[in-house]
Amino acid sequence: MSAVILALVAGAVIGLALGALGGGGSVLAVPALIYLLGFTPVAATTASLVIVTITSVTALSAHARDGNVRWRTGLLFAAAGIGPAMLGGALADRIPEPALMAAFGVVAAVAAARMLRPAKAAGTVAHVRPGRAAAAGAGLGAVTGVLGVGGGFLAVPALVGVLGMRMRNAVGTSLLVITVNSLAALATRAGTVDTLDWAVVGPFIAAAILGAWDGKRLAGKVSGPTLQRIFALVLLAVGGFMLIDAML
Numbered sequence: 001m002s003a004v005i006l007a008l009v010a011g012a013v014i015g016l017a018l019g020a021l022g023g024g025g026s027v028l029a030v031p032a033l034i035y036l037l038g039f040t041p042v043a044a045t046t047a048s049l050v051i052v053t054i055t056s057v058t059a060l061s062a063h064a065r066d067g068n069v070r071w072r073t074g075l076l077f078a079a080a081g082i083g084p085a086m087l088g089g090a091l092a093d094r095i096p097e098p099a100l101m102a103a104f105g106v107v108a109a110v111a112a113a114r115m116l117r118p119a120k121a122a123g124t125v126a127h128v129r130p131g132r133a134a135a136a137g138a139g140l141g142a143v144t145g146v147l148g149v150g151g152g153f154l155a156v157p158a159l160v161g162v163l164g165m166r167m168r169n170a171v172g173t174s175l176l177v178i179t180v181n182s183l184a185a186l187a188t189r190a191g192t193v194d195t196l197d198w199a200v201v202g203p204f205i206a207a208a209i210l211g212a213w214d215g216k217r218l219a220g221k222v223s224g225p226t227l228q229r230i231f232a233l234v235l236l237a238v239g240g241f242m243l244i245d246a247m248l
Helices: 003-021 025-035 041-065 071-094 097-116 130-147 152-161 167-187 198-219 224-247
Strands: none
Touching: 003 025, 003 198, 025 041, 025 097, 025 198, 025 224, 041 071, 041 097, 041 130, 041 167, 041 198, 071 130, 071 152, 071 167, 097 130, 097 152, 097 224, 130 152, 130 167, 152 167
């Protein structure tokens, strides 16, 4: 099977997950780029940042039209992650590939565990601790910069639990945070973006965007918890495989 066809299939599946679940699907972009399309871990994380940035901007525009983005709060939260995202992006190519893959496997496992955990109702936080909010934003930025993942599975719980946002607003605002962090990380990798195989990355992005629209329709036909459990189990298997592969 040609690389372009594999890119279209992988992009469609990831876009489907993003559209149906509202986040987490981009975690599969890096393993798909490595194991299906032959990218090195460093090139895969750079390509994933490009994919995450473009798909996040596309989804952000839709949420903004619906009034679900809290711009001021999102920009303040993202500001804490800009420095760590840039530092992580600069350090990514200095991290040994087995360590990078092992770290990604751990993050995938954490994402799966969060998805399998019963959802908590969003509440209002009476007193937001600035230090805690800044730490959450910085941690998300570092994960985005090093591993090239959007981090919606980390951003949404942080915005709900730390800042007391309603779930719908948290999902929309998380896209703003992810976009800012991804752009910051890409700024430190500008010299490597031109070396990407755009004949593969381009179709991957296009299929992901189209798949996200189908994912929204799928979400209306299949219960959210069922879709989330299925995706979480797939993600757990992928994370476990990457950890084992990194140790061999």
